[in-house]
Amino acid sequence: MKLGPLNHVGVATPSIDEAVTFWRETMCASVIHEPFDMPEQGVRVCFVDTPNSQIELLEPLGADSPIAGFLEKNPQGGQHHLCFEVPDIEAARSRFEELGKRILGPTRIGAHGTPIFFLHPKDMGGILTEIMETPEKPADETGKFAWAQ
């Protein structure tokens, strides 16, 4: 397995609209699309662009949301996960399995349209870790990602 770039930092929030306002007005960040729902992941999502990465704002969608427990413990929200790219998701999954790391659920399609899986924070130095396959074309010539079009 070869570790690729940090793709995004997941940040849980009780209000994605208030979080977008904070990142735009306080942090002077670029938010180029409207929040959107990913019901299959139980979250509402909005990406904040930074020069070398992204912040992935996450609001719970439904009572079974995987971030509901985190927000119960951290009502104001906060840093939720780190996401790293890899060139080959199956090779990465096999490696973490061989190492005995707990993989949380199946490999599924993430917000960037490529396969992702999650590793349990208790096996990863306290960090909920998302592994995603590198998109073939991360952005088109306009700089917009597939989910923003």
Ligand SMILES: CC[C@@H](C(=O)O)C(=O)SCCNC(=O)CCNC(=O)[C@H](O)C(C)(C)COP(=O)(O)OP(=O)(O)OC[C@H]1O[C@@H](n2cnc3c(N)ncnc32)[C@H](O)[C@@H]1OP(=O)(O)O
């Ligand atoms: C937008 C789509 C996608 C993308 O393309 O990027 C996403 O990012 S979706 C993001 C949301 N989805 C997920 O997080 C899926 C994986 N997560 C899970 O399966 C669960 O959230 C979890 C990690 C198993 C936690 O489940 P939960 O029921 O909330 O808590 P537990 O009680 O089981 O937690 C056990 C233990 O772990 C600590 N914990 C929980 N969450 C985190 C965290 N984000 N970072 C660090 N540590 C965390 C929790 O505090 C417990 O510790 P103890 O209290 O010491 O027991």
Ligand SMILES: [Co+2]
């Ligand atoms: Co993520």
